[in-house]
Amino acid sequence: MTFTDEHLVPIADEGLGNTAYLVDLGDGRALAVDASRDLRALLAAARRRRVRVAYAADTHLHADFLSGAVQLRHDTGAVVLASAAGRRAFPHTGLGDGDEVDLGGLTLRALATPGHTDEHLAFLLLDGPRELGVFTGGSLIVNSAARTDLLGPHRTEELTRAQYRSLHRLAALPDDTGVWPTHGAGSFCAAPPGTARTSTIGAQRRDNPLLAAEDEDAFARLLTAGLGSYPAYFDRLAEANRRGPAVLAGLPRLPVLDAAQVRALLAAGGEIVDARPAADYAAGHVPGSLSIPLRGRFATWLGWLVPADTPVAVVLGEDQDPDELVAQGYKIGYERLVGRLCGEIPRTATTAFLPAGRTPAGPYLDVRQTAEFAAGHVPGARHVELGVLAGRAADAPAGAVVACGHGERAMTAASILERAGHTGLTVLRGGPAEFAAAHGARLTTEKS
Known part of the structure; x- marks a missing residue:
């Protein structure tokens, strides 16, 4: 087949900040890469192209979602392709560095790229000798690399240095090789905000600050300095993916x-x-x-x-x-x-939800992520990330204006505080810039 960009269908999950891929192999079959258990969009794309998913490849044991590979094996007969080092407890084709899979005209070559996880593979898609693109998972991502601290602080330095070597291995591919990562902007596995989801090797050699680091030590300092918090459920999903998620007959209905x-x-x-x-x-x-x-x-x-x-x-x-x-x-x-x-459940509690011009002057509680807070916040704001607020409810000021970037996380925070006994809270409908402007202030990057 003659591979074109139209044969590659990215399936973006904007909520998790991830991208799965459907590759039309040109003969009624398709390859899925890093598909999540929510297969609705991917299978809809397959139906539109009239292809059957014949292969399901996972670059690593995902921590942020359950893999859809086991479900695809059940539903479409897909052959699951994954790292042999991952010791998955379900039928799959275990691959090691340099192993190749003939897809029928195209070839998939496994490249060991540890760092984000120990067993991480990138998958290089080849048309004969020509490198079309590489599914980089959580190794090389657009203008960054995925986090290396998911296995605990005692492993972070080791994995970060492995990530350095993996990125430079991938950067040695030809300039026009596509870079097709799983993790992208919005992923808590780490990616800069607002970046494109795909790139090329040449563009990454030019633009990725991690590839510009002068040596391995500088790379390690730069990557680990940007690691923020991550959701608690990440700590259990890699093992769940190793065992294999249960096959679903369909989505259960909520009674x-x-x-x-x-x-x-x-x-x-x-x-x-x-x-x-x-x-x-x-x-x-x-x-x-x-x-x-x-x-x-x-x-x-x-x-x-x-x-x-x-x-x-x-x-x-x-x-x-x-x-x-x-x-x-x-x-x-x-x-x-x-x-x-159902409708007769009493809903007797209310929470003030007001635009910036109607909110009191303070105290102000900012529940955004640390990186967001550091980029600009209301002067004098108290900062507690939403993910840890339940354990630090006592640190929240009484009668606070609770705020995030728009209002959704702030309402979640207010609900946590209210059941911890806080009263008189106001949730800001909007963000810090609007609040500061309404109250005659300017955002600051200084630590509170």
Whole structure:
């Protein structure tokens, strides 16, 4: 076949900041790379192109989502391609450095690229001797490299130095070789904000600051300096992917729960997650419920804030899709979604949700990530990341204006604080620049 850009279909998950790929092999078959358990978009792309997924390749044991490879093997008969060093506990073709797979006209060559994980492989796609592109997973990503601290602080330096060698190995490929990473902007596996999702080797040699580092020590300092926090569920998913996610017959449906069932769930240690928009939660909600608006980032915050073994009842608006919520939960291995609340559940609590011009002058609590806060914040703001707020609720100032970049995370934070006993909170509908302008101030980068 003559490979063109049209044969490569990126499948972006904007919420997790990741990209899977569907490669049309030109003969009715396709290769999927780093597909997540939420296969809806990838399979829709396959149907549009009238191809069957015959191969499912995983670059590494993912920490931020459950792999869809096992499901593809069940549903389409796909051959799973993955690192032999990953010791996966389900049928797959284990590959090592330099191993090749004939895709029928194209060839996939495995390149050992440890760093993000020990067993990480990049997959170089070849048309005869010509390097078309490389699926780099969590090694070389656009203008950066994926984080190297997921196996614990005792391994970080070792893996960072392995990542240095892996990036320089990939950078030795021809300039016009495509760079097709899994992790991209918005991924907590680390990527600069606002960058493109794909690139070329030549562009990365020119633009990637990590490849410009003068030596391995400088590379290590630069990469580790940019590592922020990451969701709690990352610590369990790599092992879940090694064992292999359970095959699903379809997305389970959320049954409707009555008031008695909800009371029983709460008495058993369950949780109510209110997935309605922040404004709807503010206008009236079940006291003690956790606000996590259903959007692209829903899975991230569900997995970060709610333990995987906690049964959850959800509150949804009439125009929200329960299947979308379930798909996001199951994508990160969250399968304790018990049902959704019906209309008679009392929603007696409210939370002030106001634009910058109507909010009080302070105190101001910023719950964004550390990198966001450092880039510019309201002078005098108290900073506690949302992911750790439950354990630091006592650090939040009384009667605070709770803020993030737009309002969704701030409403989640307010719901955490309210059930910890805080009252008189105001959630900012907007971001720090709007608040500062409304109150005659300018953003600062100085530490509070």
